[in-house]
Amino acid sequence: MTFKYFDKPEIFVGFLDEKTTCDTCGEFTRCFDAEPFYGEETLAAVCPSCLEKGRLYGMDVYTCEGDFSELKRQLTERHPDLDENEIDAMAEEKTRELEKTTPHLVTWQDWLWPCADGDYCQFIGYGSRPLYNRLSRDFNGQALFESSLYYTLRDDSDADALWEEEMPRKEVRTYEESSRYSTLFYVFKSLHSDQIITTWDSD
Ligand SMILES: [Zn+2]
Numbered sequence: 001m002t003f004k005y006f007d008k009p010e011i012f013v014g015f016l017d018e019k020t021t022c023d024t025c026g027e028f029t030r031c032f033d034a035e036p037f038y039g040e041e042t043l044a045a046v047c048p049s050c051l052e053k054g055r056l057y058g059m060d061v062y063t064c065e066g067d068f069s070e071l072k073r074q075l076t077e078r079h080p081d082l083d084e085n086e087i088d089a090m091a092e093e094k095t096r097e098l099e100k101t102t103p104h105l106v107t108w109q110d111w112l113w114p115c116a117d118g119d120y121c122q123f124i125g126y127g128s129r130p131l132y133n134r135l136s137r138d139f140n141g142q143a144l145f146e147s148s149l150y151y152t153l154r155d156d157s158d159a160d161a162l163w164e165e166e167m168p169r170k171e172v173r174t175y176e177e178s179s180r181y182s183t184l185f186y187v188f189k190s191l192h193s194d195q196i197i198t199t200w201d202s203d
Contacts, residue, residue, distance in 0.1 A: 003052060004191070005113070006123045009103035010048075014175045022047040024055040036104050037061050054101055062099035066120055067112035070151070071095065074118045094119060106175065108184060109201040114150045116190035121197050126172035127185025129163075135187075135196055148187075148198040162200065 001010045015030045022031050023043040031045035039061040046055070056062065072091045079087065098113060098120045105123055114121050125131060132141030132148075145167070146159040166183040178184055183202040190197070 001048060003102055004122065005098050005102040005120050006105065007125070011174050012123070012125060012178075013103055013106055016045055020045045022050055024050040032103055034061075034104075036106070037063050038065070048103075051101055051103060054097075056100040057096070063102050063104040064099055064113050065110070066095040066098045067115050067152075068095050070112075071115045071118070071120065074115060078118045105186065106178075107186065107201055108182075108203045111199055111201065112152070114188055114197045114199060116188075116195045116197055117192040119191050121188035121190055123186060124189050125187050126168075126178045127187045127198055127200070128168040128170060128172050130171045131187060132167075144196060145185075145198060148196040150197050150199050153199060157200070166200075166202075 001008060003009060006012075009032070013032070016033050019028055020031050021028050023034065023045055025047060027047060029047050031047045032051065034043035034046045037043060037046075039059070041060045043061060050056075051063075068091060071094060072087055075082075075087050075090055079090075082090070102113075127145065129141055132145045133139055135141070136144040142163050145163055149157055149159060162183075162185075167185065168181060172178050172181065172184075183200065185198055185200045188197040188199070189195070
């Protein structure tokens with residue numbers, strides 16, 4: 001299962017333990033836990049199909065928060081021909097799509113969904129040494145990790161220490177495995193290039 005901004009949510013966040021009634025279509029099926037969603041309206045469960053089809057549009061519910069100002073900055077850079085209103089409209093449309101159709105990523109802290117190349121990135125998994133080594137073209141996972149740190153974290157992250165002390169030695173393949181770590185790395189990929197972005201947090 002893949003969403004535009006979230007690959008394999010059935011593994012990386014999983015469904016509610018039991019089948020239940022989807023709050024937006026009424027079907028009795030596997031659903032995501034909608035309780036951690038943000039906004040004024042509260043939902044208990046939403047099925048993947050409703051999320052993907054945009055059933056949250058028009059509701060005061062969103063599943064994450066995009067880095068809107070950085071997206072606007074990137075779009076302005078990439079589209080010098082467009083005026084501010086056009087940039088705003090493009091950024092707002094992408095942000096709505098992200099926040100309304102993306103499964104909720106369970107994290108220790110709240111942070112903004114990263115963007116690259118004028119779009120939001122796709123979450124592709126939890127960081128680990130084997131994952132970075134595999135994603136790296138020259139088998140230097142540590143260098144890739146360091147260069148992938150999102151701009152918001154660069155000043156406060158000691159990348160060497162994080163790699164040595166906190167980076168999981170084994171793959172973190174599932175949500176259950178991720179919950180064993182008190183520091184987690186969240187790996188994203190640009191939709192438009194090979195660029196990898198990392199955010200991290202701890203409990
Ligand atoms: Zn549904």
